[in-house]
Amino acid sequence: MTALRQPTDTAYYTVSMLEPDDFAFWRDKARQLVQCGIPPGQVSWTEPGSSGDLFAGEGTQLPVPPADVPQIRASKRFLALAKNVVLHSDPERFALLYALLWRLQANPRIMEDKTDLQVRRVEELDKNVRRDSHKMHAFVRFRRLERDDGEDHYVAWFEPDHHIVRANAGFFKRRFANMHWSILTPKGCIHWDGDTMRESPPAERGDAPSSDPAEELWLKYYASIFNPARLKVSAMMSEMPKKYWKNMPEAALIPELVAGAQKRESQMVAAGELTFDERPETLGAIEKAIDRCRKCPIGELANHSVMGEGPQDAALMIVGEQPGDQEDQARRPFVGPAGQLLDVHLQKAGIERSKAYVTNAVKHFKYVQRGKRRIHQSPAAKEIDTCRWWIEAEREIVKPKVVLAMGASAARGILGRTVSISKVRGQPVPLEDGSELWITAHPSYLLRLEGEAQEKQVKLFDADLAAVRERLAELAV
Template sequence: MRTVIIEPVFESWRQSARNLLALRVPPSDVLWCEDAQEPTLFGLENETLPRVAVPNVPSAFLDMARSVASHTDARRWSVLYRVLWRLTHGEERHLLAISTDSDMRQVQLWCKAIGRDIHKMHAFVRFRLVGNDEITGREQFVAWFEPEYRIVRLGAGFFEKRFAGMDWSILTPHECVHWDGSAMHFTPGVPRSAAPDDDALDGLWRTYYRSIFNPARLKVRAMQAEMPKKYWKNLPEASVIAELIAESGGRVEKMLTTESRPAKPAPKNAYLDSLRKMNTLASPSLPSTKGS
């Protein structure tokens, strides 16, 4: 049994996996360990790597592995290596097509969790205006976000495409990303206190959130399924959720007891007259539907 210590990032795993593959080390003989401080190729360092070509694997596998690397489950390195081994040495070149295989299924579930985390980042980042660049005059925005996994690099491209016309930074506990109009830069994570707390527009946004809510259709569970509570502390609109829920019963009650309004007579209006005239003329042909 070999112990392989890697940095918990894709490139580090990839390097070690290529070496192990070249030495034809089967997955059952490898113990994968993470150590950001002391990544070594312990277990491999005394061996001369044979100069053999690393077998090609489908690019879909590399995409999946890159995504899974951002997960936090400690088993991911060994499962990835096992899938890699089966693809290359296990005569299971079709493994990626078999979602019912337990290794493949596990990899897919990890990918799904990462995809969801990235999606939530795209949805729930809230930029706050902090000023304008003194020279270019460009607006500058800063956001604070707490992803579940280390997905900043995977998710940042979306913001570059969408917000190219403004300067922005997204700060997270793991890693930060900055855009200045020409390139993205990545810096280490920062604490929450480094980001601004609010924005002058938050009040208007809460006004909108209150008004778009329909109290007659209260479905709190459906809301929380898509917007779990863990995100609420960084969403300006979340502070009014409790009161909207509490008020909804009374608001519906009030509607039910409001007296119905009779129809008012139509005002004098040339356009309404023309509509009435059109309605009395033969209608254009209407595709028939049975029973209508």
């Protein structure tokens, strides 16, 4: 391989970013500088409106790489992190990324070093941006603006910590495709008219409406669905920090609802409206609770509850549909033929089952008795929805970064709705807690196939597992 060009002088170069979130611009300039052999110490990166490096001056025009210069080394993990880190508000992010890119040329595996300070800093910035995006998805509240032309237009105010507005425009476009809306922020605004997305300069809080005619109805609805039996104040404050409350109309109700939670819970119990006790806070407590659960007909059968197993802090949660006959007898998930097949394919994909938390959407074995045999039956939608209480409790405790749902029942257990596996497999589905859901077929489905049909589905299954493994590597901290 031809070596990268070595610098012939100690010229100082300044790169003025056109936009604070322009990854493509940074990537092109960084590639050019690395190919010309310009070390990080000779480059200054400045944002729009920034005074830049005090000692940088105007800098020198960037050199042109020679024609025979080799391609730049940049791993998929680095690129995935860099695209997010560029959105951070840290003024040193561009220089940090360039320094790491420079080092990647000599050590392509540097991103695997969890003790490296620059790698850890990049991962920290990526995590901050992902959290900020999650908060934007969760806490943007639109208010209807009454216009003279009679058209409904919805306006929201949000205060992001980082430059995430443009990057998240697609999320709101897909979610509110039929609305005309604007999201105003101090870092720039986005507007959607049903056909075109446009941008405008930063706004002020007073530019957004403070209320709308439908707000009273929303507050009544929010108060009616507030479940005191599921209230955990510390968890709520962690997920919904007070800094966002001023932009959320329902936040004004929270102190009163929290204060009256115990009284309201007692009233609900007396009225028979409370279907479950307070959700268990440990995996051991969940195991004891599901053993006593009789909230659906499956729990009334002559069977055992089957709790999930694996590390409590697992990055990956694997969710099956329900225990089978062997799982019911062993009281462990995925120990029968489907589980043995799963182990083979997990090993093939490079995923260690021992490091994953493995569970099922339904906690008891559903069957019909035929002679001495118990014949498996698929759980009904209502039975899956009833058991969501337990799978959500497991997710709250384990907090996986990636959830792999195997089979339609498992997917419904996570999403609360039925999806087509063929339409959603191979792509992440964002979940409200910031994790990702990946959906694939259940191993038992592969066992029922033969010939070319089985070969085709096995390839798809392996591809799904490989994508999950790659995503776990990208999200590893």
